[in-house]
Amino acid sequence: MEWIGVLIVNKKDSRVLLEIKNLYKKYGETTVLDNINLSISKGEVIVILGPSGCGKSTLLRCLNGLEKIQGGDIIFRDKSLVNGDVNWQEVRQQIGMVFQNYELFPHMTVIENIILGPVKVQKRDKKEVMEQARQLLDRVGLLDRENSYPRQLSGGQKQRVAIVRALCMNPEIMLFDEVTAALDPEMVREVLDVMLGLAKQGMTMIVVTHELSFARAVADRIVFIDKGRICEITEPREFFTKPKTERARHFLNRFQY
C-alpha cells in the first residue's frame, strides 16, 4: 500500500473528492467547455480522451485555477473553487499538476526544483523535505541526478522530475496534461510506468493523454470529450470494445492502422 510514504490511501474510497457541476468555459465568444459534469472519488483514476482542441487540457487547467470559468461550479473537498473567496495558493498545494513541456525551472537544480514548493510555500522543514525528495527521486530512478540542471536531462527524465516535484507537495489529486506528448517514443514508457505506479498506490489522478493502451490499463473511468462536451463516461473495457457514441467510435478508429 505504501508508495514512498506519500500516499497511504484505500483504493476506491467512494468519497467524492472533486465535483464539476455544469461547467462552462468561453474564450471570448467561443464556448470551449459546455456543461461539463463529472465527479471524481478519492483514489480514482480518470482518463480524459478526445480529439485535439476538444477542451481536455482546458478542463484540467480550470481545476487548478489557471483558467477562469464562466459558469457552473467546481467543488473540491466540499468547498467551492468558484464562489466566495478561494485561496488558490492553498488549493494548488493539494492539486498537483504536470505539464506537457515539463516546465521545470531551468535555473534550479533538480533537487531545488523539487523542494521549492514544500519549503517556501508549505514552510516545511528543509531536512525532512530533502529526505522525501530523495526517496521520490530514487523511486523514479533519478537519485543520481539530484544536482543536475534540467538542461542536462532527457525529456523523459525531466518529466519524471516534474512528477516528483508535484508529488513532493503531498497533493490530494494529480493532474496530468498530455505529459508524454512531447517525448520521444522510447521515453514515453518510463514516464507512463511512474504514473501507473502512482495509480496502483491509490493516487487520485486525472489524466489527459493520447496513449490509448495506457488509458485502458490505468483508467477506472474514461471520459470522452468532443467539441467541449462530454460524450461518454464509461469503464475502459467498454469504451474500447463497444463505445456508445458514433463520435467515440470514429475517434478510436483513427488510431487503428
Place this chain on the structure above:
Amino acid sequence: MNLNWQFIIDSLPLYRQAAWATLKLGFWGILISLVIGLICSIALYLKLKGLKTIVKIYIELSRNTPLLIQLFFLYFGLTKLGITLSENTCAIIGLSFLGGSYMAEAFRSGLEAVSRSQIESGLSIGLSQAQLVRYVIFPQAFSVSMPSVAANCIFLLKETSIVGAIAVVDLMNVTKDLIGMYYQTFESLLMLVAAYLIIILPLSMLLTWLERRVRYAEFGN
C-alpha cells in the same frame, strides 16, 4: 620614437585624480541607471496605466538624443530657467538619464523572455505573486538580461569621456588640457588610452565572469 618619460611621470597624479573622477561618475551613473531601468522595465512589464506611457516617452527621448546634447541642456539650458546644478551633478544626471533607458530595455527583454508557462508552473505549486517574482521570474529574467546589462555598463563608462564638455575634470578633459598646455600630444593620449584600459578591462573581465556564473544554470558554458 622618443617618449618624454619625465612628462609622463609628472602627469601621473593628474591622471590618477581624473581616473577617480571618471570612476566615481561611472559608478553613480551605472548604479542610478540600473535603478531607473529596473523601475521602468517593471512598469512596462506590468503594463501599469499612465506610468507606462511616461516610461515609453522617456525611453524614446533618452535613446534618440545624443548624450552631449542632454548634458548641454542640463548644464547650460536649465541654468537659464534658474536651475543651476554643478557640473558633476549634471554629468551624473545626464549619464543616468541615458543609461536608464538602455537598462530598461535590457531588463524588459529579460522579463519578457520568461514564458507564460513557467509562470503557470510556479503558480501550480502554490507560489504567491511575490514568491513567483523572487524565485522564478527575476532569476530567469536576469540571466537573459545579463549580457546586455554588462554591455551597457561598459558603454556608460566609455560615454563618460564626453562630460569634459561641461567642464567636469575627467580623463578626457585632463588630456585635452595637457595637450593644450605642453603639446605633448602623443604622451597624453597614450596615457589616456592606458587609463581607460586600466579602468574598463578589469570591469569587463569581472562582468564576463559574472555573466557566465549567472547563465550557467540555464545555458551552460
